[in-house]
Amino acid sequence: xxxxxxxxxxxxxxxxxxxxxxxxxxxxxxxxxxxxxxxxxxxxxxxxxxxxxxxxxxxxxxxxxxxxxxxxxxxxxxxxxxxxxxxxxxxxxxxxxxxxxxxxxxxxxxxxxxxxxxxxxxxxxxxxxxxxxxxxxxxxxxxxxxxxxxxxxxxxxxxxxxxxxxxxxxxxxxxxxxxxxxxxxxxxxxxxxxxxxxxxxxxxxxxxxxxxxxxxxxxxxxxxxxxxxxxxxxxxxxxxxxxxxxxxxxxxxxxxxxxxxxxxxxxxxxxxxxxxxxxxxxxxx
Amino acid sequence: xxxxxxxxxxxxxxxxxxxxxxxxxxxxxxxxxxxxxxxxxxxxxxxxxxxxxxxxxxxxxxxxxxxxxxxxxxxxxxxxxxxxxxxxxxxxxxxxxxxxxxxxxxxxxxxxxxxxxxxxxxxxxxxxxxxxxxxxxxxxxxxxxxxxxxxxxxxxxxxxxxxxxxxxxxxxxxxxxxxxxxxxxxxxxxxxxxxxxxxxxxxxxxxxxxxxxxxxxxxxxxxxxxxxxxxxxxxxxxxxxxxxxxxxxxxxxxxxxxxxxxxxxxxxxxxxxxxxxxxxxxxxx
Numbered sequence: 001x002x003x004x005x006x007x008x009x010x011x012x013x014x015x016x017x018x019x020x021x022x023x024x025x026x027x028x029x030x031x032x033x034x035x036x037x038x039x040x041x042x043x044x045x046x047x048x049x050x051x052x053x054x055x056x057x058x059x060x061x062x063x064x065x066x067x068x069x070x071x072x073x074x075x076x077x078x079x080x081x082x083x084x085x086x087x088x089x090x091x092x093x094x095x096x097x098x099x100x101x102x103x104x105x106x107x108x109x110x111x112x113x114x115x116x117x118x119x120x121x122x123x124x125x126x127x128x129x130x131x132x133x134x135x136x137x138x139x140x141x142x143x144x145x146x147x148x149x150x151x152x153x154x155x156x157x158x159x160x161x162x163x164x165x166x167x168x169x170x171x172x173x174x175x176x177x178x179x180x181x182x183x184x185x186x187x188x189x190x191x192x193x194x195x196x197x198x199x200x201x202x203x204x205x206x207x208x209x210x211x212x213x214x215x216x217x218x219x220x221x222x223x224x225x226x227x228x229x230x231x232x233x234x235x236x237x238x239x240x241x242x243x244x245x246x247x248x249x250x251x252x253x254x255x256x257x258x259x260x261x262x263x264x265x266x267x268x269x270x271x272x273x274x275x276x277x278x279x280x281x282x283x284x285x
Numbered sequence: 286x287x288x289x290x291x292x293x294x295x296x297x298x299x300x301x302x303x304x305x306x307x308x309x310x311x312x313x314x315x316x317x318x319x320x321x322x323x324x325x326x327x328x329x330x331x332x333x334x335x336x337x338x339x340x341x342x343x344x345x346x347x348x349x350x351x352x353x354x355x356x357x358x359x360x361x362x363x364x365x366x367x368x369x370x371x372x373x374x375x376x377x378x379x380x381x382x383x384x385x386x387x388x389x390x391x392x393x394x395x396x397x398x399x400x401x402x403x404x405x406x407x408x409x410x411x412x413x414x415x416x417x418x419x420x421x422x423x424x425x426x427x428x429x430x431x432x433x434x435x436x437x438x439x440x441x442x443x444x445x446x447x448x449x450x451x452x453x454x455x456x457x458x459x460x461x462x463x464x465x466x467x468x469x470x471x472x473x474x475x476x477x478x479x480x481x482x483x484x485x486x487x488x489x490x491x492x493x494x495x496x497x498x499x500x501x502x503x504x505x506x507x508x509x510x511x512x513x514x515x516x517x518x519x520x521x522x523x524x525x526x527x528x529x530x531x532x533x534x535x536x537x538x539x540x541x542x543x544x545x546x547x548x549x550x551x552x553x554x555x556x557x558x559x560x561x562x563x564x565x566x567x568x569x570x
Contacts, residue, residue, distance in 0.1 A: 011325055011519075040296055077519055079362045079384035095380040095457075099364035099519035111418065111515060133396065154515055172380075173516040230396060230439055231458040234296075234362055234384035 001046070001053040001183045003145065004278075005035055005072045007103065012036060013072045017052045018180050022278055025066035026052050035074050035181070039235040042128050042144055046183075068278040071179035073101040074147055075126065079234050081175065083122075083151060084223050084242035091218050091242075093227050096151075097172055098238065104179045104280045108152060110260055116156035117258045117284060121202045121266035123214045124149045124240040126181060130224055130233040139224035140194060142233075146187065148178035148200075148266050149240055150280045155257065177238075178266075179278035190270070194219035195241075198276075203265045204256055214268060217241025258284045286331070286338040286468045288430065289563075290320050290357045292388065297321060298357045302337045303465050307563055310351035311337050320359050320466070324520040327413050327429055331468075353563040356464035358386040359432055360411065364519050366460065368407075368436060369508050369527035376503045376527075378512050381436075382457055383523070389464045389565045393437060395545055401441035402543045402569060406487045406551035408499045409434045409525040411466060415509055415518040424509035425479060427518075431472065433463035433485075433551050434525055435565045440542065462523075463551075464563035475555070479504035480526075483561075488550045489541055499553060502526025543569045 002020060005013035012034040016025040031048045032038035038045045055061030081098035084091045102108070110117050126145040131138070157171040184191050190198050195215035202210050218241055227233060258264060265281040287305060290298035297319040301310040316333045317323035323330045340346030366383035369376045387393070395402050411430040419427070442456040469476050475483050480500035487495050503526055512518060543549060550566040 077364045079364060080382065095382055097365065097367075097380055097516065098383075099522055100517055109417070115515065132394070157515070171515070230400065230442070230456070231382065232385055237384055 001050050002180050002186060003035060003038075003049070003074060003182070004066070004180045005074050005076060006070050007072045011077065013076050016066070017049055017056060018066050019056045019063070020186070022068065022180060022275060023066055024056055024063040026056055026061050026063050028052055036078070036236050039126065039128065039144065042235065046144075068179040069105045071105075071278070072103045073175075073177035074145070074181040075177070075236060075238065076101055076103075078236055078238050080237035081240070082227060082237065083240040084218055086218070086242065091223055091226050093223065093239070096240075097174065100174050102174045102176045104176050104278065104282070106176060106282065108173070108176075108258075108282050108284045110284055113260065114156050115154040118153045118155045118255050119258055119264050120151045120153075120255045121200050121212070121280070122149050122151055122240050122242065123147075123196050123200070123217065123268075124177070124238050125220050125224075127224060127233055127237045127239065128235045130228045130237070132228055132230065132232045134225055134228045136194075136221040136225045139228065140221035142224060143184060143194075143220055145181040145183060146191075146196060146277075147181040148268065148277045148280055149238075150176045150264065150266055150282060151240060176280055176282060178280050180276075182276060186276070188270075194221040196268070198268050198270070201267045201269065202256070204258075205263050209256065260284050286335050287465050287471060288320060288323075288334070288359060288467075289351070289465045290359050290361060291355050292357045296362065298361050301351070302334055302341060303351050304341045304348070305471070307353065307465060307560060308351055309341055309348040311341055311346050311348050313337055321363070321521050324411065324413065324429065327520065331429075353464040354390045356390075356563070357388045358460075358462035359430070359466040360462070360521060360523065361386055361388075363521055363523050365522035366525075367512055367522065368525040369503055371503070371527065376508055376511050378508065378524070381525075382459065385459050387459045387461045389461050389563065390567065391461060392568045392570045393458070393461075393543075395569055398545065399441050400439040403438045403440045403540050404543055404549050405436045405438075405540045406485050406497070406565070407434050407436055407525050407527065408432075408481050408485070408502065408553075409462070409523050410505050410509075412509060412518055412520065412522045412524065414520045415513045415522070417513055417515065417517045419510055419513045421479075421506040421510045424513065425506035427509060428469060428479075428505055430466040430468060431476075431481060431562075432466040433553065433562050433565055434523075435461045435549065435551055435567060436525060461565055461567060463565050465561075467561060471561070473555075479506040481553070483553050483555070486552045486554065487541070489543075490548050494541065545569050
């Protein structure tokens with residue numbers, strides 16, 4: 001099942017089910033108005049959304065054209081966005097700002113060139129409820145959706161504030177996520193061991209700059225269990241895999257430094273060449 | 286106006302308007318089901334809530350008894366929780382976990398005594414929407430509500446993860462907020478210069494352990510403008526003032542180290558001795 005959120009006049013947008021080929025979508029306001037509402041009651045809501053998805057594929061379901069540029073980030077705002085990084089082989093998970101994500105085709109506003117801008121494409125998951133102390137097995141079951149993220153950092157500000165003890169609020173502007181989020185079953189055998197085994201295609205100004213392995217980050221089940229060690233995670237939490245130990249070595253492909261006028265895109269294609277999540281494609285201005 | 290969220294079967298609880306003396310409350314589901322819904326449309330909703338508050342004081346409004354122990358944190362989950370601290374006289378604002386707060390009378394579950402537990406009572410504000418680059422004047426206008434917070438840290442875990450570059454997710458379990466959040470006008474002349482000029486009363490196992498000055502932290506207008514320097518803040522963002530430069534000197538009164546069986550309470554009283562926000566009162570187990 002593939003889900004997207006269309007921009008509308010509301011803060012949380014409008015949930016739609018999207019066809020596997022990303023060309024058609026169906027409104028599902030009668031089932032759940034927003035993706036957060038669906039996640040809040042996933043056990044009851046997701047089977048109903050799956051029936052709509054089935055109808056979209058077999059022609060039984062009324063549909064509209066789906067345009068990736070009409071999509072907001074699947075959760076335009078979320079209760080949690082946490083991003084992993086590696087430290088001495090262990091995951092470290094930091095809290096990011098989740099109150100206002102920008103859309104996958106929205107421009108990145110760089111207020112001051114001196115702030116610098118680093119972008120890192122990544123895979124993330126959206127969880128259901130995770131109990132405190134959850135096992136890795138429970139954590140794996142809590143993975144409801146996967147999506148892509150363009151994680152932004154203002155490297156110029158970061159340098160100063162990082163010295164002062166870590167990731168602060170100012171160097172982290174709003175991130176953008178892929179137009180579409182998908183359930184793990186959409187990924188077939190490319191999804192195993194808590195990782196997505198496909199190349200992450202990153203382009204700068206239309207030219208490919210790297211095929212980072214999307215499975216280079218930590219196993220998501222391990223990350224979620226790690227994050228839930230001391231408190232529960234609420235449905236709709238987004239967890240990013242970050243870079244695995246050693247993955248920083250191919251940094252050119254993972255982290256890009258951008259300036260005004262640059263355009264960055266991030267996408268993952270399946271083994272037949274079709275885009276799975278749609279493309280994040282953002283201009284810096 | 287004083288607002289609270291009563292626990293019910295939903296994730297976000299039920300918004301009520303509370304009388305100034307914290308003894309009575311009125312349901313306002315016909316105006317806004319939840320505090321987040323009220324904040325999402327504050328300009329239209331708050332005048333209607335204010336009429337209910339007026340009716341509660343003059344006897345025109347039907348009411349029920351208000352019991353602080355029935356209250357959840359005013360926002361049981363929020364899109365943002367950011368806490369300031371001081372570094373070389375400048376504010377540093379870090380993102381905290383906001384996906385699941387515990388209630389003001391809920392026990393603090395300490396999974397492992399080796400994790401350690403530090404508690405710091407503090408004042409926080411809930412903002413409306415704040416535009417990127419907002420002035421301090423605009424930031425001041427964006428302060429919709431004030432409340433108290435019990436900010437928890439697992440000092441045993443923190444020591445290890447702090448070395449690795451800052452505030453990570455595991456050392457920060459869910460915080461609790463006061464039973465009631467109040468609009469700035471409820472604070473009279475104790476609210477000026479973006480600070481609340483009253484003592485923060487902290488007790489450990491029923492004994493007062495300090496009267497930290499609630500105005501010791503940074504000016505909230507400055508903090509909000511600082512946080513909004515590189516991105517907008519969405520309505521319902523909670524910002525904590527943290528400790529001001531130098532305030533760490535009276536650390537004993539601000540930060541407490543707790544163990545299982547301890548009970549901590551945090552409250553602020555007005556100049557006539559009445560509790561403004563109700564009391565956070567939590568047992569560690």
